[in-house]
Amino acid sequence: MNQLKFTVDPAKCIRCGACIRDCAPAILKFGVSGFPELIEGEASSCTKCQHCLAVCPEAAVSIFGREPGASLPVERRMDxxxxxxxxxxxxxFxxxxxxxxxxxxLEKLLSMLAWVPTGVNSHSLDFSVVSDLSVMDEIRSYVNSRILEMMKFDPPPAAVKGLMxxxxxxxxxxxxxxxxxxxxxxVSAKEDSPCPAIDPMIALSYFELYAQSLGVGTVWxxxxxxxxxxxxxxxxxxxIPEGWRPGYVMLFGPTDLRYPRATQPEAARIHFVK
Ligand SMILES: Cc1cc2nc3c(=O)[nH]c(=O)nc-3n(C[C@H](O)[C@H](O)[C@H](O)COP(=O)(O)O)c2cc1C
Incomplete structure (x- = not known):
């Protein structure tokens, strides 16, 4: 057994090579047995994307001890x-x-976060979640009173000018x-991770859409x-741990507000490069 626990079930594998072709760091090959295997010495190049497990048409590939049959089935054609x-x-909202x-x-929403894409599949994200209204009230009352204090100065400190x-x-x-x-x-990102500026925004974009599909209100x-x-x-x-940089904040919660129709924005500015 290799350190990535990459295994192929010979009873299921049809040797189509899909896992080998879809491996971005190209660390799989057909072995002498005729089945896909990890190229020796290449385990450290694995980005842990699990494409090998996801792409196999026969659910024959396992990696990191993950049973392919336990994966969420993917609808072929989204509506x-x-x-x-x-x-x-x-x-x-x-x-x-x-x-x-x-x-x-809440659990459904938070468990979705495991699937958000991150640069180099690093998943170097930390999610601080205020799950209780009383904690949120404590935070809002602290911030609002500090802001009110700062606004009393004439002229107000630069930090609150924008809030005036x-x-x-x-x-x-x-x-x-x-x-x-x-x-x-x-969402905070590890400072030395490959894409600390963009990964939190992607995570919140996914979070927002999934939340709203569940009838939960959100606002960046x-x-x-x-x-x-x-x-x-x-x-x-x-x-937020030391060495992690806050990326962005989203508020969310149950709401009675409904928007029965979409807005009618100007068309996006698009130009074709010839
Ligand atoms: C990066 C970003 C930051 C935002 N910050 C705030 C904010 O601090 N307070 C707020 O009420 N709305 C905030 N919004 C919401 C925008 O004001 C909102 O997207 C815009 O008014 C259009 O409304 P819509 O999101 O319903 O289409 C933010 C949106 C984005 C994308």
């Missing part, structure tokens, strides 16, 4: 109209019920930063991101 409806109907999301839905246009609403007690959301997810939150940069103690409070 593209429904997918477009999800994309076009996605909205930023700024109205939430003051209650925690159903536990099963929300001053009246903040003074009225409106939560313009966290939008009254019961939950928050912050640049203001909350700004608060994480402004108040390092907030990063400590939500447990």
């Amino acid at each position: 593209s109209d429904r997918l477009l409806s999800l994309i076009a109907g996605r909205r930023s 700024r109205s939430y019920r003051r209650e925690n999301l159903d536990r099963d839905i 246009r929300y001053r009246r609403q903040i003074l009225e007690g409106r939560d313009v930063i966290f939008r009254g959301a019961p939950h928050m997810i912050v 939150c640049g203001l909350a991101m700004g608060m994480l940069l402004l108040f390092p103690e907030l990063r400590t409070r939500i447990g």
Whole structure:
């Protein structure tokens, strides 16, 4: 047994070579037995993408001890109209019920995160999840009171200049930063990972669409991101580890708001390169 635990079931394998052709680092070959095997000395080049397991038409390939029969089956043809409806109907929600999301839905949402693509398949992401409304309330009350203090200065410190246009609403007690959301997810990337700037954005894009397909409201939150940069103690409070950089913030939770139709945006600016 090799260190990647790459195995092929000879009773199922039809020697089609799909796993060998689809291996990006090209570390598989047909062995003398006639079945695919790992090229000796190449295990360290594996990116752990599991394409060999996913592509096999006969479910004959196992790697890292994963049983191919335990994989989620993949629908051959996605209903593209429904997918477009999800994309076009996605909205930023700024109205939430003051209650925690159903536990099963939260678990479903979070378990999806294992599938998000990351550069060089590094999966060097850390997800800080505020799963309880009371914790979210503690965070929002800390931030809102700190911001109000800073706004009292004349002139206000540069850090809150951008927030001054929300001053009246903040003074009225409106939560313009966290939008009254019961939950928050912050994605951080390991600083020395291959794609620390883009991986968190991809993860949240997937999270948002999956959440909205489950009827859960979401909103990307640049203001909350700004608060994480402004108040390092907030990063400590939500447990972002040393050496990890917060990438972005998304608020989410149950909502009664519904958007029965999509918006009608200007066509995207596209040019063809000739
Ligand atoms: C990167 C990014 C940051 C955002 N930051 C905030 C924010 O801090 N507060 C907020 O209420 N909405 C925020 N939004 C939501 C946008 O304002 C929203 O996408 C826009 O108004 C269009 O609405 P739609 O998302 O429903 O199409 C953000 C969106 C993105 C993509």
